Amino acid sequence: MNQKLRAPIAFLFMGLLLLSVGVGQSWSVSLGIINLCLISAIMSLGVNIQWGYAGLFNAGIMGFVAIGGVSAVLISHEPVNEAWASGGFGILISLSFIIAAYCLILFIRKNLNSIFLRKFFILLISVLTLFIILYFYRPAVSSIESINPAKTGFLGGLGLPIIYSWLVGGLIAGVIAYFIGKITLGLRSDYLAIATLGISEIIIAILKHEDWLSRGVKNVTGLSRPVPYEVDLQQADWFVDLVIWINSGKISSILDSSDQTILINQLIIDSSGIFVKLCYASLFTIVLLIILAFSNRALNSPWGRMMRAIRDNEDAASAIGKNIVKQHLQVFIIGSAVVGIAGAMLTTLDGQFTPGSYQPLRFTFIVWIMVIVGGSGNNLGSIFGGFFVWFMWIEAEPLSIFIVQFLTNGLDYDNVIRLHLIKSAPHLRLFLMGLILLLTMRFMPQGVIPETIKRK
Amino acid sequence: MEYIDIINALVLLSNFVLLPAITYGSQLALAALGVTLIYAVLRFSNFAHGDLMSFGTMVTILITWWLQSVGITGGVMPTALIALPFGILITALLCILIDQGVYKFYRKQKSVPVVFMIVSVGVMFTLNALVRFIIGPDDRRFFDGEKFIIKATEFKNLTGLDEGLAIKSTQVITIIVAIITMIILFWFLQKSKTGKSMRAFSNNEDLALLSGINPDRVVMYTWIIVGALATIAGVLYGLDKSFKPYTYFSLVLPMFAAAIIGGVGNPLGAIVGGYIIGFSEVMLTYAYKKFLIYILPTSIEPSGLMQFLSTDYKFAISFIILVIVLIFRPTGIFKGKTL
Numbered sequence: 001m002n003q004k005l006r007a008p009i010a011f012l013f014m015g016l017l018l019l020s021v022g023v024g025q026s027w028s029v030s031l032g033i034i035n036l037c038l039i040s041a042i043m044s045l046g047v048n049i050q051w052g053y054a055g056l057f058n059a060g061i062m063g064f065v066a067i068g069g070v071s072a073v074l075i076s077h078e079p080v081n082e083a084w085a086s087g088g089f090g091i092l093i094s095l096s097f098i099i100a101a102y103c104l105i106l107f108i109r110k111n112l113n114s115i116f117l118r119k120f121f122i123l124l125i126s127v128l129t130l131f132i133i134l135y136f137y138r139p140a141v142s143s144i145e146s147i148n149p150a151k152t153g154f155l156g157g158l159g160l161p162i163i164y165s166w167l168v169g170g171l172i173a174g175v176i177a178y179f180i181g182k183i184t185l186g187l188r189s190d191y192l193a194i195a196t197l198g199i200s201e202i203i204i205a206i207l208k209h210e211d212w213l214s215r216g217v218k219n220v221t222g223l224s225r226p227v228p229y230e231v232d233l234q235q236a237d238w239f240v241d242l243v244i245w246i247n248s249g250k251i252s253s254i255l256d257s258s259d260q261t262i263l264i265n266q267l268i269i270d271s272s273g274i275f276v277k278l279c280y281a282s283l284f285t286i287v288l289l290i291i292l293a294f295s296n297r298a299l300n301s302p303w304g305r306m307m308r309a310i311r312d313n314e315d316a317a318s319a320i321g322k323n324i325v326k327q328h329l330q331v332f333i334i335g336s337a338v339v340g341i342a343g344a345m346l347t348t349l350d351g352q353f354t355p356g357s358y359q360p361l362r363f364t365f366i367v368w369i370m371v372i373v374g375g376s377g378n379n380l381g382s383i384f385g386g387f388f389v390w391f392m393w394i395e396a397e398p399l400s401i402f403i404v405q406f407l408t409n410g411l412d413y414d415n416v417i418r419l420h421l422i423k424s425a426p427h428l429r430l431f432l433m434g435l436i437l438l439l440t441m442r443f444m445p446q447g448v449i450p451e452t453i454k455r456k
Numbered sequence: 457m458e459y460i461d462i463i464n465a466l467v468l469l470s471n472f473v474l475l476p477a478i479t480y481g482s483q484l485a486l487a488a489l490g491v492t493l494i495y496a497v498l499r500f501s502n503f504a505h506g507d508l509m510s511f512g513t514m515v516t517i518l519i520t521w522w523l524q525s526v527g528i529t530g531g532v533m534p535t536a537l538i539a540l541p542f543g544i545l546i547t548a549l550l551c552i553l554i555d556q557g558v559y560k561f562y563r564k565q566k567s568v569p570v571v572f573m574i575v576s577v578g579v580m581f582t583l584n585a586l587v588r589f590i591i592g593p594d595d596r597r598f599f600d601g602e603k604f605i606i607k608a609t610e611f612k613n614l615t616g617l618d619e620g621l622a623i624k625s626t627q628v629i630t631i632i633v634a635i636i637t638m639i640i641l642f643w644f645l646q647k648s649k650t651g652k653s654m655r656a657f658s659n660n661e662d663l664a665l666l667s668g669i670n671p672d673r674v675v676m677y678t679w680i681i682v683g684a685l686a687t688i689a690g691v692l693y694g695l696d697k698s699f700k701p702y703t704y705f706s707l708v709l710p711m712f713a714a715a716i717i718g719g720v721g722n723p724l725g726a727i728v729g730g731y732i733i734g735f736s737e738v739m740l741t742y743a744y745k746k747f748l749i750y751i752l753p754t755s756i757e758p759s760g761l762m763q764f765l766s767t768d769y770k771f772a773i774s775f776i777i778l779v780i781v782l783i784f785r786p787t788g789i790f791k792g793k794t795l
């Protein structure tokens with residue numbers, strides 16, 4: 001097939017799939033899928049920056065998604081003043097000690113020449129800081145967590161509009177990626193994957209168990225929204241008028257006035273849900289387009305060419321004077337920041353932060369499948385991969401139940417095997433994901449929309 | 457301080473630290489041996505190993521159920537031990553099947569290790585789904601037979617000590633089976649002709665090919681051994697704790713940690729690494745308060761729990777060790793030695 005036609009055909013196909021869900025199931029379901037597709041697309045753009053541009057295998061995507069998620073909490077939740085009053089000081093002291101110790105260690109590393117002395121002092125400072133921190137930190141934590149634990153029990157956030165967290169989530173993810181990258185990027189590809197996988201699990205463990213920061217497994221629910229609430233919409237006159245105007249044909253066809261009111265109420269409830277999802281979809285689309293524009297610009301710039309050169313031949317790139325370590329760190333930070341933005345958006349959409357729901361299968365490996373299926377190195381490909389794989393992930397469940405029901409039609413209604421198969425059918429979506437990945441790797445290793453390199 | 461206190465303290469420590477750590481360490485060591493063999497011969501990190509373990513365990517559980525239904529049990533021993541050889545057989549067959557269907561293609565193409573790794577993620581997904589589809593995602597216990605060799609109260613009555621030592625039969629079975637498996641594996645690698653050709657292949661592929669070693673045969677034997685190790689490790693873990701597909705999937709990181717700490721590709725390293733991870737997980741989260749009360753004079757008795765890390769972080773310990781080892785000594789303890 002013509003290379004140029006691949007992208008339009010792929011997206012046309014994707015649009016048809018989403019349309020068919022809208023017509024076949026409901027527009028609300030279709031829009032729900034689209035919203036998560038948009039977020040997935042941003043995640044896979046972030047991973048594509050790391051893997052497609054620079055060849056870095058980061059298996060810690062889940063960690064950055066969660067960092068984005070927690071920053072949504074930290075930005076939008078109302079501050080818990082009592083908690084700040086009782087334990088905020090201890091936490092701030094501990095934090096400043098960590099920063100001071102880090103600076104001191106950096107200073108020693110730069111200015112002490114003897115390796116033995118350097119190691120000795122670094123160890124000494126680390127141990128001392130640990131003890132000082134434990135002295136301030138433990139009491140602070142227990143006092144924070146004891147304040148109204150059923151409702152808050154944590155420091156809360158800044159009480160700002162949640163939409164700021166998209167930017168802040170990216171920034172925090174970038175900063176943490178700097179430290180992670182500093183320590184892991186010297187590793188070989190498979191060790192890098194394992195190390196980042198481990199680090200992402202550590203991040204999740206911290207978010208799950210440091211209740212003062214994120215409420216841990218007690219979850220934070222009821223986060224504020226950047227879009228109107230359905231209840232408010234249903235009360236608003238302009239919205240009611242809009243719904244009546246759009247559906248005027250349908251309404252006027254019913255003559256009985258009480259039936260008419262019931263229909264109008266039903267229409268208003270349905271459309272308020274759809275309206276909210278449309279608001280989210282447009283916000284997400286704006287973010288996606290901005291990131292796509294930047295990514296494309298970066299990929300086609302001298303920087304992008306240098307990145308590809310490093311990916312394809314590190315030795316040659318380093319021989320012509322490119323600093324491999326520095327560039328890898330840079331691209332690692334940028335990609336992780338994009339994933340962090342997507343993580344904050346996901347928490348915004350859910351309206352809640354649940355550390356227990358972050359699992360590597362869902363948040364690391366599925367995103368990888370998106371990038372590889374879409375086409376590593378191609379931004380449009382990653383977006384397509386995000387849409388397609390997320391769509392399959394959602395629709396595989398009804399599909400596999402349907403298939404199993406079809407296959408077991410001959411069996412009795414309460415046949416043990418049939419009941420077991422129908423109960424287990426949802427797990428087939430993992431099988432489908434694995435199959436999609438294996439087939440892509442085998443027959444289309446470049447992905448659906450392969451990387452295109454402009455040559456003059 | 458009396459000597460009886462010291463004995464009490466030691467019994468306490470063996471009951472809550474030593475025995476669980478050796479048991480968990482043995483299970484991890486067997487699992488890490490599988491990872492390391494794949495790495496040594498096929499040269500990639502197999503993300504699907506945890507799910508291979510869960511597949512092997514699932515097959516063994518199904519056969520155990522069947523055996524129980526026709527009235528065959530192991531008596532005081534768990535029935536799963538009778539089912540284990542059949543589980544190994546089927547898992548080894550699956551391994552060969554996967555290799556022929558999936559990995560062989562990339563081997564012929566001489567793909568880079570990262571491609572193998574991505575492909576193993578695909579295999580991980582399919583195996584994971586298969587296990588969940590067949591047996592379901594729930595927690596399952598399939599242990600039968602005598603649960604304890606000696607109970608804590610029996611031990612107290614027998615010795616007259618304040619502390620009891622409970623020895624679970626699964627702990628003893630794990631340790632014995634693990635030792636036997638390791639001895640057989642090392643004998644095979646060192647003495648048998650196939651084992652020697654595997655070592656040669658791992659050491660220098662080109663030279664091995666030149667001296668007439670059949671690579672397909674080496675790869676096939678590796679997969680059979682890996683399937684066997686995965687099944688044994690999975691069944692022992694499931695007998696001792698319980699079988700849940702998600703837990704087995706998340707065992708992949710402690711397993712990698714064990715393999716990497718010892719030096720990936722080195723069987724002895726995998727075993728040592730397994731025990732290091734096992735011991736550190738148990739030792740770092742154990743509350744030493746009672747132990748210290750026994751051995752310290754009353755005047756300086758501790759007030760807190762005397763715990764290094766809260767049990768919340770039990771799973772995270774292996775990841776932390778893994779990251780530390782990767783940063784400071786990525787080649788592991790036994791540097792530069794392969795099979």
